[in-house]
Amino acid sequence: MGDDEGPGAREAIRRYWPMIYAPTALYSMGVGSLVPVLPTIAGDLGATLATAALVAAALVVGQLVGNIPAGALVAHVGERRAMIAAALVELGGIATMLLAPGVPVLAAGALVVGGCASVFALARHAFMTARVPFASRARALALVGGSFRLGTFTGPLIAAALIWATGSERSTLWFFAACTVGVAFLVALGPDPEEKARAAERRAARDADAEDTGEPVTGSIPADERTGLFRTIWRHRRVLSRLGLAAASLAAVRAGRQAVLPLWGLSIGLDSANTALIVGVAGAVEFSLFYASGQVMDRFGRIWATVPSQVLMGSAFFSLAFTHELGTSAMWFGVFAVVVGVGNGLSSGALLTLGADVAPRENTAGFLGARRTLTDGGAALTPLIVSALTAAASLPVATGAVGLIGLAGAVGFWRWVPRHGSRPPGALR
Numbered sequence: 001m002g003d004d005e006g007p008g009a010r011e012a013i014r015r016y017w018p019m020i021y022a023p024t025a026l027y028s029m030g031v032g033s034l035v036p037v038l039p040t041i042a043g044d045l046g047a048t049l050a051t052a053a054l055v056a057a058a059l060v061v062g063q064l065v066g067n068i069p070a071g072a073l074v075a076h077v078g079e080r081r082a083m084i085a086a087a088l089v090e091l092g093g094i095a096t097m098l099l100a101p102g103v104p105v106l107a108a109g110a111l112v113v114g115g116c117a118s119v120f121a122l123a124r125h126a127f128m129t130a131r132v133p134f135a136s137r138a139r140a141l142a143l144v145g146g147s148f149r150l151g152t153f154t155g156p157l158i159a160a161a162l163i164w165a166t167g168s169e170r171s172t173l174w175f176f177a178a179c180t181v182g183v184a185f186l187v188a189l190g191p192d193p194e195e196k197a198r199a200a201e202r203r204a205a206r207d208a209d210a211e212d213t214g215e216p217v218t219g220s221i222p223a224d225e226r227t228g229l230f231r232t233i234w235r236h237r238r239v240l241s242r243l244g245l246a247a248a249s250l251a252a253v254r255a256g257r258q259a260v261l262p263l264w265g266l267s268i269g270l271d272s273a274n275t276a277l278i279v280g281v282a283g284a285v286e287f288s289l290f291y292a293s294g295q296v297m298d299r300f301g302r303i304w305a306t307v308p309s310q311v312l313m314g315s316a317f318f319s320l321a322f323t324h325e326l327g328t329s330a331m332w333f334g335v336f337a338v339v340v341g342v343g344n345g346l347s348s349g350a351l352l353t354l355g356a357d358v359a360p361r362e363n364t365a366g367f368l369g370a371r372r373t374l375t376d377g378g379a380a381l382t383p384l385i386v387s388a389l390t391a392a393a394s395l396p397v398a399t400g401a402v403g404l405i406g407l408a409g410a411v412g413f414w415r416w417v418p419r420h421g422s423r424p425p426g427a428l429r
Contacts, residue, residue, distance in 0.1 A: 020124055023083070023183045024147035027120055030179030032155020032283065033162070035059070036262045036276040037169040038110070043266070044169070047103045050391035053263055057383030058107045060255050062114020063121070064376040070118040071368070079123040080187055086119035087184035094177045098170060120183075122372060141356065142294025142349030149287040149348060156280035160273045169272055236367060239358050242416045244371055247351050248378030249409025250306065253313045255379035256402035257340050259386045260317065260395075261333075267395050268329045278334050282341035289345030296346075297353055303417040306350050307410050312343030314406025321400035351375060354417070 038059075039052035047055060074082045093112030100106035124144060162171040261282075265275030296305050316339040323332035355375075359367045382402060389398035 021143060021147045023120070023186045024124060024144055025150045026179050026186065027117075027183045028148040028151025029155045029158070030151070030176035031059075031117070032152040032280075033159040033172040033179075034155075034176050035152075035258050036156045036265075036279045037159055037163070037172050037272045039262045039266055040272040041097075041169050042103055042106060045100065045103050045106060048391075049263060049267060049395065050387045051103060052266070053259055053383055053387035053390055055103060055107045055110060056259050056262065057380065057387060058110035059114040059117070060258075060376065060380045060383060062111035062116075063118045064114075064373065064380040065111070066115030066118035067122065067373045067376055070115075070122045073119060074123045082119050082123050083187045084184055086116040087180050087187070090116035090180050091177060094173055094180065098173050098177075118372070118376070122368065139291070139294035139298050141352040142290050142297070144352060145293070145348035145350075146287065146290030149283060149290050149345065153280060153283035153287040156276040156283060160276040160280065163273045163276070236358075236360070236370070240371060240374055242412075243354060243358060244374045246306075246409055246412030246416055247354055247371070248375045249405055249412060250310060250347060250351060250378075251375040252378035252382040253310065253317070253402060253406040253409065254344060255382040256317065256386065256399075256405070257313070257344065259383040260320075260399050260402060261337055261340070263386070263390070263395060264320070264324075264333055264399065268324065268333060270330060270333075278337050281334070282337040285338050285341035286345035286348070289342065290348035293346050293348040293350065294353075297350065301417070302350065302354060302357070303413060305347050306354075306413040306417060309343045309347035309350065310406045310410035310413060312346070313340050314403045314408075314410060316340045316343065316403070317406060318400050318403030321396040321403065324394075324396045 035056070038056050039047075039049075042052040042055040043049075070082070070086075073085070077085075090113055093109045093116065096109030096112065097106055100109060158175060159172045162175060163169055165171075261279055262275055265278065266272075270278075293305050316336045320332065320336040323329050323336075326332065355368055355371050359371075382405070385401060386395075386398040389401055
């Protein structure tokens with residue numbers, strides 16, 4: 001899509017907030033309330049620290065496994081119906097977690113929730129990729145990231161208040177269920193952005209007909225090409241093996257933030273309410289930076305958001321690994337959680353924007369599904385690494401490993417991301 005086509009960032013907000021931004025914020029609020037306390041819920045069911053990390057990993061593993069069927073579902077029934085179906089299935093996953101008698105059933109429910117999350121993520125990403133022009137793409141997609149960060153900021157704070165009021169971590173699951181019901185109603189009853197976009201295209205076509213020169217129209221009508229996952233990966237192997245791996249490292253560090261920070265609070269003796277409060281403060285810092293990230297990426301290039309983000313998060317995790325036995329460990333936990341929040345906020349919308357930049361006009365959903373499989377693979381692998389290293393060595397060793405992944409990813413972004421946003425989509429160095 002050319003730079004002059006489609007809505008700009010402000011127009012995207014006005015046109016798509018009921019269907020894109022509002023459901024994203026509400027959904028992530030529910031997820032954000034659950035993530036900091038999920039290891040504690042698993043611990044109450046008898047899980048060790050390493051097993052609790054595996055339960056937390058089930059969320060991202062479910063999202064990884066769900067990417068391929070999510071792409072097929074969105075392509076087949078459309079964004080609205082796919083999101084409604086995902087909300088209904090997710091309510092079943094939440095009920096499973098609420099009624100779980102043991103750790104395996106809790107993990108199974110988390111897998112279902114993660115799989116449904118992939119439907120929400122892919123539906124929003126594919127639509128915004130097709131409709132928002134390159135010149136304002138980073139800002140519009142940073143708003144999607146900002147909507148998510150609004151939830152990750154408010155969700156843990158709500159979790160802390162719920163736990164304080166009820167004395168039970170499972171109250172966050174009831175809140176998550178209420179958020180999911182709210183998302184279903186917003187999607188079902190709100191204006192459909194796909195229909196709005198088609199209406200705008202029909203109006204543009206009528207305006208073009210009014211200025212018809214009388215010249216015959218030739219050529220075939222473009223149609224989306226349906227290509228299998230492995231063929232799509234092979235066709236775009238150059239982009240996926242370079243920029244895709246760098247993006248996977250960013251997803252890995254973000255997942256490490258969700259896996260490590262709750263476990264770290266548990267391991268140094270903080271209660272779940274205080275851990276949720278610290279994670280919520282870090283989320284507030286992330287949220288405050290989301291639009292600045294989009295401005296930086298659109299004005300100066302994607303590299304100036306991704307590289308500093310990876311350096312900050314990688315350095316913070318690596319430094320945190322040396323504070324576990326200090327008498328001031330709780331203070332350092334808060335400090336480095338905020339530094340991670342700064343780094344993550346600087347990359348708000350970066351994965352969505354980079355994916356949209358390199359996505360082909362034909363088979364967009366298929367390419368994004370393949371790319372999300374790669375990035376979510378990085379996200380899913382990190383909690384497993386954290387769990388394995390925690391069991392084999394210690395949580396500080398696992399935390400240091402997450403930091404090294406972030407620093408290695410910074411090198412990848414520096415090598416392969418174009419230096420300026422005016423470079424054409426898909427350009428690689």
